[in-house]
Amino acid sequence: MMTVVNLQKVLGTDAADITLINKNEYHYESTWLHEAAAGTLLSDQVRYDIKDVIDSVKTKFVQATVEAIDVAGKKVTTDNGVFTYDYLVIALGFEGETFGIPGLDKYALSIANVKAARYIREHIEFQFANWSTDSVKDDSRLTIVVGGAGFTGIEFLGELANRVPELCKEFDVPREKVRIVCVEAAPMVLPGFDPELVSYAVGKLESKGIEFSIGTPVVEATPEGVNIKKGEDHFEFIKAGTVVWAAGIRGNRLIEESGIENMRARVKVDKDLTVPGSDNVFVIGDCALMINEETNRPYPPTAQIAMQQGEATAKNIAELIKDGETTEFVPDLKGTVCSLGDDDAIGVVFGKKVTGKRASFMKKMIDNRALYMVGGPSLVMKKGKFNVLK
Amino acid sequence: MMTVVNLQKVLGTDAADITLINKNEYHYESTWLHEAAAGTLLSDQVRYDIKDVIDSVKTKFVQATVEAIDVAGKKVTTDNGVFTYDYLVIALGFEGETFGIPGLDKYALSIANVKAARYIREHIEFQFANWSTDSVKDDSRLTIVVGGAGFTGIEFLGELANRVPELCKEFDVPREKVRIVCVEAAPMVLPGFDPELVSYAVGKLESKGIEFSIGTPVVEATPEGVNIKKGEDHFEFIKAGTVVWAAGIRGNRLIEESGIENMRARVKVDKDLTVPGSDNVFVIGDCALMINEETNRPYPPTAQIAMQQGEATAKNIAELIKDGETTEFVPDLKGTVCSLGDDDAIGVVFGKKVTGKRASFMKKMIDNRALYMVGGPSLVMKKGKFNVLK
Structure with missing residues (x-):
């Protein structure tokens, strides 16, 4: 574009x-897909019609x-x-990229595009609806495993942490029944980020009930969940109704x-x-x-x-x-901001560390700027993020 | 209450x-459940907390x-x-009431309560999300059979007729791929209603793409759809991703x-x-x-x-x-109004036939009055229907 x-x-x-x-007839902001996947943003808000943006006299668009x-x-x-x-x-x-790990291609969901993202949203909602009507309740329906503690994984977890309480209210599910587990093979979260910021992010997500299992590679995905390696000969199976793979592109x-x-x-x-x-x-x-x-x-x-x-x-x-x-x-690297839901973020902008609402504001400005660069003010008005001061 | x-x-x-x-700790308006089932009303809007309505000094509430x-x-x-x-x-x-028809208990969904209603909403959305991501597309995923052309069946169809275009937009599904079929055993729609009003209702629903199969009993439901009897020795199988049974209480x-x-x-x-x-x-x-x-x-x-x-x-x-x-x-029978979605209805009120926006307005007033009788103006403010003049 x-x-x-x-x-x-x-x-x-x-x-x-x-x-x-x-x-597609539309372009989507792939860096916003985690929001559509969590259900915190309607899928239509993460995409725009290509014809609204290009000059049809100068450019021929072929779908x-x-x-x-x-x-x-x-x-x-x-x-x-x-x-x-x-x-x-x-x-x-x-x-x-699933690195050849058995079962991931088949049993894990991937935040790959608009369709895949809204499928994840519906899959999670359907698990909640099923749990609510099941006469014999299997709480693992409500367990969500997120593979990967990189940029996408953390941003998706941030949205989920805010979305899950809404789902619990809508479907009458006690919050403590829902497990959200982030599984990462590497021994760290957000590699490349400043450790102080990483610590802030993990603390915030943990306070919202996200569990982290770090340095524990997923070795297999099955229809029932994932098997993770916790030590030389020590494996643990996490039974989960939803597995989202966000660990590699x-x-x-x-x-x-x-x-x-x-x-x-x-x-x-x-x-x-x-x-x-x-x-x-x-x-x-x-x-x-x-x-x-x-x-x-x-x-x-x-x-x-x-x-x-x-x-x-x-x-x-x-x-x-x-x-x-x-x-x-x-x-020309201006900085990087990783969102932690709608109201929080961490980042380094022009060499300065930022967290919280201020970082979240900057993230939304970055997202709006990306729209502006392609479609000018009218695209920002249509698809921009304006809930910046709440 | x-x-x-x-x-x-x-x-x-x-x-x-x-x-x-x-x-439950809440009471639900069972006459509104078809809206929660279609997804035109959030399930929380069709119920209210019992404690908000009763006087806890005079009445002991036991869940x-x-x-x-x-x-x-x-x-x-x-x-x-x-x-x-x-x-x-x-x-x-x-x-x-499934009248002993084989498979209905197991394979048809029923608008029985809040949980069941929102399950139907999620089930339909999940079918749309699946169709959208399926590499080999089976359009019967998008077929919805509604068993029953009585009051509940027709009101649910009215909501679906308005909801399906929204779902098509959200999931990029061409409207013509979606079939909504109403199957009724009796030879008529809305028995007991004035024939002129029935004709209005059927015409409006057909114009929104609803098909009617009248005088054709469902004889069996399977995981794939329903078998209906079209003549002495003539049966037809309707393959459908969703079957909702609304034909008998x-x-x-x-x-x-x-x-x-x-x-x-x-x-x-x-x-x-x-x-x-x-x-x-x-x-x-x-x-x-x-x-x-x-x-x-x-x-x-x-x-x-x-x-x-x-x-x-x-x-x-x-x-x-x-x-x-x-x-x-x-x-003291004041009349009956059957809604046909948010913006249309048919009915007889104080002996006069009404249709269209006027009837829809009356329906909403009836719904609000029911809230008022139990919970006064504050309950009407919280859960009432106010989109009456659009």
Whole structure:
């Protein structure tokens, strides 16, 4: 979306034919999906119609599912026709990664897209409705296991912590019957975050009844729950009506099938975000792998960087069309805020640590800014987050 | 509730010990349950806390499930103790009647109480969420069969007709994929209603995509749907993800187990609403059978009559306590309005036929009046229906 909107700005009307191909008629904010999954935001609020945002004179929108990318043949095959190109931008987003753990693909739910997110919401509500009408009550119906204490896992837990008391009221379920357990393989929560902030987050979530099981990998998922490894020969089975897997993302499998060199479907791009050896193909967002030379580690796949990449790529394509040179992309990291529900958050913004309502306010401003960058004030009015001062 | 509230009014503080026994801490408006089942009203809006309404100085409230009624021994056994009485009012309400049709008990959902109603709402939403994420889509997931074209069936269909377009929007389901079929054994819709009004109702519901299959009894329900009889040797199976049975009510089974003479758990009461031979036991509401001598047919089990019975019973008990005589109960029939969703209805009120928004307005006034009679203006403010002028 950022590439298209910026191409529309920097290119004259006849300078190029812009085609946007997307599976759905809508775009969704993938960083907001955890809210739709918890049920704290209606799924329609995390997406917007692409036609409301793009300039249909300058850009042709094709609703189609991409089936194959042929870099050598310069063509993209979809379920709605084959498209050739001079320049290609691959911005296919993430897929869940289950690391080959048996049963996860089948029995765990993943916050993968709008449909999957609202399925999780309905699944949880249905468990509550069933428990309420069951004559013999199995409390494990009300146990929710969240696999992963990374960014998505923690943000989802924050929403759940606020949502569960509402569900308990609606379905006459005593709060103490509901277990929410976060299971993480790594020995820490929110790796990369400041320890003081992590401690704040864990404390807040624990005070709302979230349990943490850290350093305990999930070794198997079954229809009944998950088996976790608690020690060398010590395993524990957590019986759970709902298992949500939020512990790992990878790039899109179409990249693996395209023959482009990749690592878990992510392409280690050149400095101008092009594919090594294909200077007319850009990869941005979750499918791009970029090394931070200061730390010699990859940049995390964040919306902040993805949006900057989109803007930079539009400028680079405009230069290439004029036979100019591309410019190196350098991320401008303003900070990161991890929400803990509607009313709380932790983060580092412009080098300063923030928590609580102030951090939550900033998070909403960041979310609104992302809408503004693509769709201007009218999109912010329609889909923005305004409950910022309560 | 009406008996208790009126006993509180007509009895002095020390004239009697009033005990109210109810399964839940709340009372629900059973005539509103179809709205909670369709999801057009939150389940909390169809109920209120009993403690908010009764006078705890005059009435002792016991939350307990009645397990047996012993008229000879003058005692009521519950899961929370045994209670003796001088006067007993049985107001246990209705149960669903499946007429022994195989599979209905197991595979059809019934709008029986608050829990069952919200289960139906969640079940339907879950079907939509599943259809949306299913890779191979079975449209019968989106088929809803409603058994019964009586009052409850039609009112539920009216809500569904308005709710389904909202669900289609929320879950990205094309409206034409959703089938709503009303199956009725009798050869008519809303028996006892004016044919002109019935025709209006059927026309309106059909225009919103409801199908009617009239004069076609359900002969079996299975996990996959229902089998209906369309002719002498002609059956048709309707595959459906949701089957709601709204075609018949009976009194409470505790009456059958009590040894009181009854017909389908309803007691043919004396003119003062007492049980023949037990002049200290009153039966009112859905468990009472009263013959209308003008038509020589039973009065229908309506809220209007039940509420009047409650008031009359309070007065009669107050008389008996003073060694006075009971008075014959004569229903004062003001009319009947059957809603067709939030914005439409049909009815006869004070002898005049009404339809459309005007009838819908009257229906809401009737609903609000029922709250007012029990809980006064404060209950109307909390739970009343005010979207009357849109």
